[in-house]
Amino acid sequence: MKVILVIWLATNLLLACNSPNNKENREASDTSIVIQKPSEPGLNNGAKWKADSTTLSNVALLQGIVSNARKETPGDYNQTATQVEAGLNKMIIECKMTGRDHDALHRWLEPIIEKTKELKAATTTEKAAATFNEIEKQINGFTQYFE
Numbered sequence: 001m002k003v004i005l006v007i008w009l010a011t012n013l014l015l016a017c018n019s020p021n022n023k024e025n026r027e028a029s030d031t032s033i034v035i036q037k038p039s040e041p042g043l044n045n046g047a048k049w050k051a052d053s054t055t056l057s058n059v060a061l062l063q064g065i066v067s068n069a070r071k072e073t074p075g076d077y078n079q080t081a082t083q084v085e086a087g088l089n090k091m092i093i094e095c096k097m098t099g100r101d102h103d104a105l106h107r108w109l110e111p112i113i114e115k116t117k118e119l120k121a122a123t124t125t126e127k128a129a130a131t132f133n134e135i136e137k138q139i140n141g142f143t144q145y146f147e
Helices: 002-017 020-032 053-067 074-094 099-121 125-140
Strands: none
Touching (some): 053 074, 074 099, 074 125, 099 125
């Protein structure tokens, strides 16, 4: 079941990124995007990217999940990973953003998706804690790049 959910999430992410309107906008304007690291969307010529109200509420949901997470056992972290995964699915399903802002959002989301898979697979509290911290940092870094 978990594998199916992860595959479904990745497929939806890829399909959303390759829709005709988004692809045209991305091809026409990608040259001005500056990316600091693969996990950072960078800024839009020094300005923050624009996020719609639905995206902002879904990010707030993810922030709530990580701030209220229990962090005692690998099982606690696995439960948090499941909640983050559900929040990511909700965000992807409800996404209406387009163009370069949408592309930047996906660059911000991709590390969270990958680290959530790692968190679900973690078998030790130490590995789970380290992975969770990366997820938490990425989620809480949203406002550094988006408004």
